[in-house]
Amino acid sequence: xxxxxxxxxxxxxxxxxxxxxxxxxxxxxxxxxxxxxxxxxxxxxxxxxxxxxxxxxxxxxxxxxxxxxxxxxxxxxxxxxxxxxxxxxxxxxxxxxxxxxxxxxxxxxxxx
Amino acid sequence: xxxxxxxxxxxxxxxxxxxxxxxxxxxxxxxxxxxxxxxxxxxxxxxxxxxxxxxxxxxxxxxxxxxxxxxxxxxxxxxxxxxxxxxxxxxxxxxxxxxxxxxxxxxxxxxxxx
Numbered sequence: 450x451x452x453x454x455x456x457x458x459x460x461x462x463x464x465x466x467x468x469x470x471x472x473x474x475x476x477x478x479x480x481x482x483x484x485x486x487x488x489x490x491x492x493x494x495x496x497x498x499x500x501x502x503x504x505x506x507x508x509x510x511x512x513x514x515x516x517x518x519x520x521x522x523x524x525x526x527x528x529x530x531x532x533x534x535x536x537x538x539x540x541x542x543x544x545x546x547x548x549x550x551x552x553x554x555x556x557x558x559x560x561x
Numbered sequence: 562x563x564x565x566x567x568x569x570x571x572x573x574x575x576x577x578x579x580x581x582x583x584x585x586x587x588x589x590x591x592x593x594x595x596x597x598x599x600x601x602x603x604x605x606x607x608x609x610x611x612x613x614x615x616x617x618x619x620x621x622x623x624x625x626x627x628x629x630x631x632x633x634x635x636x637x638x639x640x641x642x643x644x645x646x647x648x649x650x651x652x653x654x655x656x657x658x659x660x661x662x663x664x665x666x667x668x669x670x671x672x673x674x675x
Contacts, residue, residue, distance in 0.1 A: 453604075455604075480661060482662070482663075489667075490667075491650075491665045491666065491667040491668060492650070492652075492663075492665040494662055494663075497662060499661075507662065537602075539604055539605065541605075541663075543661060548592065548593060548654050548661045549593075549595065549607060549610045550595060550607065550652070550663055551607060552597070552604040552605040552606075552607075553604050554603055554604040555602070555603065555604045557602070
């Protein structure tokens with residue numbers, strides 16, 4: 450089935466650790482995005498990529514890093530510099546033209 | 562800077578009643594507007610996409626209207642069912658926005674009581 454797969458569903462991070470969230474899509478979309486969702490704050494854009502080997506910072510990029518080596522993959526690393534990483538992370542992709550966005554099922558990251 | 566607002570933040574209705582969800586945006590230079598549904602702990606499911614040249618879109622019991630000049634979109638859900646209980650979010654894409662980023666509203670949490 451075509452879609453966006455995020456893994457893992459739940460992730461626990463110790464203080465000072467880097468962790469990587471996976472996002473894979475088989476929709477042949479050029480653009481991919483990472484959003485963070487906190488209770489009462491809606492979705493905020495972390496990073497986005499319009500094409501392979503290119504990505505741009507969103508509104509809250511500090512403490513995060515990404516790569517886009519393949520069209521279908523856009524992993525997000527939450528570094529130790531991110532002071533408040535506990536949140537729900539959503540990956541999305543969109544098709545050129547109408548720019549309709551499709552989302553994965555999310556990864557819930559908790560600092561322990 | 563584009564700001565998207567959804568009021569009310571929460572809504573509770575008896576089963577069978579029609580739902581009316583509002584979305585307003587401050588900058589009318591949008592490329593499209595998209596409505597999503599989110600169940601607790603889940604990702605977003607696309608419901609309807611309205612391009613800026615369109616006035617409305619329909620899918621089954623769902624109808625979304627768009628009035629760019631007044632900066633408003635409304636999602637109507639006819640004959641609500643308990644399964645419609647979820648959070649509904651709207652998002653806009655700006656014309657010529659770098660990366661075609663979506664700007665989201667805060668969502669309306671809907672509870673349909675049996």
